[in-house]
Amino acid sequence: MTRFEALVEVQLRAGISDPQGATIEKALPALGFAGVSEVRSGKAFRLAVEATDEEAARQQVDDLCRRFLTNPVIEDSAVTIFGPSCS
Numbered sequence: 001m002t003r004f005e006a007l008v009e010v011q012l013r014a015g016i017s018d019p020q021g022a023t024i025e026k027a028l029p030a031l032g033f034a035g036v037s038e039v040r041s042g043k044a045f046r047l048a049v050e051a052t053d054e055e056a057a058r059q060q061v062d063d064l065c066r067r068f069l070t071n072p073v074i075e076d077s078a079v080t081i082f083g084p085s086c087s
Helices: 017-028 054-069
Strands: 004-010 041-049 075-082
Touching: 004 054, 041 054, 054 075
Parallel strands: none
Antiparallel strands: 004 041, 004 075
8 A cells, every 4th residue: 555645625616605705805905915806715635545556546535525525516626646655
C-alpha cells in the first residue's frame, strides 16, 4: 500500500444561492477591492489515503465525497490526488 495525499474542493452547484459568497462580495468594495465579482464560497479538505495505486486512491476519495463530504443535491466536488507521499 502507498500513501497518497488528496485535496477535495467542494462548492455549491451553479444556480444554488450562496449567501456567504454574496455577503463577501458586497463587503469587498468597502475594503478597497473594487472590480471583484462572482464570489462563491466553498470548503476544502486535505487528507491522506492508503491505496494500491493512484486510481484506487481516487476511487476511495470519490466514494468518500459521495457518501460523506458533500451533499450531492446542492454541491459539486473536485478531487486532486498527489502522491505517492514522501512521508
